[in-house]
Amino acid sequence: AQSVTQLDSHVSVSEGTPVLLRCNYSSSYSPSLFWYVQHPNKGLQLLLKYTSAATLVKGINGFEAEFKKSETSFHLTKPSAHMSDAAEYFCVVSGKSGRRALTFGSGTRLQVQP
Amino acid sequence: EAGVAQSPRYKIIEKRQSVAFWCNPISGHATLYWYQQILGQGPKLLIQFQNNGVVDDSQLPKDRFSAERLKGVDSTLKIQPAKLEDSAVYLCASSGLGSYEQYFGPGTRLTVT
Numbered sequence: 001a002q003s004v005t006q007l008d009s010h011v012s013v014s015e016g017t018p019v020l021l022r023c024n025y026s027s028s029y030s031p032s033l034f035w036y037v038q039h040p041n042k043g044l045q046l047l048l049k050y051t052s053a054a055t056l057v058k059g060i061n062g063f064e065a066e067f068k069k070s071e072t073s074f075h076l077t078k079p080s081a082h083m084s085d086a087a088e089y090f091c092v093v094s095g096k097s098g099r100r101a102l103t104f105g106s107g108t109r110l111q112v113q114p
Numbered sequence: 115e116a117g118v119a120q121s122p123r124y125k126i127i128e129k130r131q132s133v134a135f136w137c138n139p140i141s142g143h144a145t146l147y148w149y150q151q152i153l154g155q156g157p158k159l160l161i162q163f164q165n166n167g168v169v170d171d172s173q174l175p176k177d178r179f180s181a182e183r184l185k186g187v188d189s190t191l192k193i194q195p196a197k198l199e200d201s202a203v204y205l206c207a208s209s210g211l212g213s214y215e216q217y218f219g220p221g222t223r224l225t226v227t
Contacts, residue, residue, distance in 0.1 A: 032214045043117075044157070044205070044218040051214055090156050094214050101147060101170055102216060104156030 002027040002093045006105035014113045019078040021108045023091030026072065032094040033074045034102070035065055039087045047089075050074065061085070086112045116140065118219035120206050126225045132194035135222045139187070139208030145169075147216065148181055148191050149205040157205055163189065164211075196226045 007022040025031060035047040048059025055067040065076045074091060091105040119138040127133050139146050145164050149157035160179065162169040166186040174181070178197070183189040193200055203223050207216040 034214075043220045044207075046215060046217075049215065092156075095170075101159040101162050102149075102157075104158070107154075107156050 002029075002031060002095065002103050004033075004091045004093050004103060004105040006089075006091050006108050008108050009106065010109045010111065012111040012113060013081045015083055016080050019076070019081045019085065019110065021076040021089050021091075021110065023074045023076065023105060024072050025074060025091070025093050027093060029096055033065075033067060034092040034094070035059065035063070035074075035076050036090045036092055036104075037087050038090065038107075044090070047076070081110075081112045083112050083114065086110055118206055118208055118217055120204075120219040120222055122222055123220065124223050124225075126227065127196055129198055129226050130195040132192065133196055133224065134190050134192045135204050135206075135224075137189045137191070137206030137219060139189075139206070140217055142210065143208035143217075144186075144211040145209045145213075146183055146189050147207040147209075148189070149207065151203040151205055151221070153202070160191070160204075193224075196224075198226050200224060201226045 003026045005024045033050045036044045037047050038044050047063050048057045050057045050067045057065050063078050088107045088109050090107050092102045095101050121136050147162050148160040151157040160174045161171040161181045163183040166183050181191045203221040205221045206219045209216045
């Protein structure tokens with residue numbers, strides 16, 4: 001079985017400062033990992049994905065995540081926060097081949113202060 | 115390319131009533147998923163279809179929930195009878211065969227009173 005733990009339920013940053021959203025995973029196989037973003041009253045949007053290629057993954061809107069197997073982590077970062085980044089972020093692990101349903105973390109709400 | 119369509123967007127019912135949700139995946143996507151997202155939590159898988167067959171329904175409360183995808187395209191999810199704890203957003207997602215990437219619809223927000 002696989003699981004993800006998002007270490008912070010809320011993160012607040014000032015506009016223009018770095019963003020760090022932390023995620024640890026547990027999996028009995030080599031996982032595929034994702035970050036999804038959910039803006040209020042909008043659908044889930046894929047930010048980025050790791051599927052066993054490069055460990056540093058670049059996504060949309062300037063976000064990046066680094067897969068660290070030794071630490072079982074997949075933290076999401078952005079050098080400079082923008083007001084439009086305020087949303088709920090989910091760290092996600094995929095099931096094994098053939099049963100690729102996603103297991104979501106509990107989410108981190110990012111607030112961006114002006 | 116059209117995205118995943120869901121209807122209705124909102125539904126309010128009383129407990130013990132029945133309700134149905136509809137999903138039309140992205141054209142050509144073989145795999146379809148239904149997730150339940152309770153307020154303040156991440157989505158949780160209810161059922162996964164590949165074409166018109168069920169791949170995983172281990173977390174579907176089968177005494178009250180049912181789902182079908184008869185022609186391998188669109189799908190319906192039904193709750194009968196509804197309970198207060200079924201209040202949630204029901205999300206449909208689809209993916210191409212063999213792909214990890216899932217595309218989500220806007221969801222149906224269900225309120226059970």
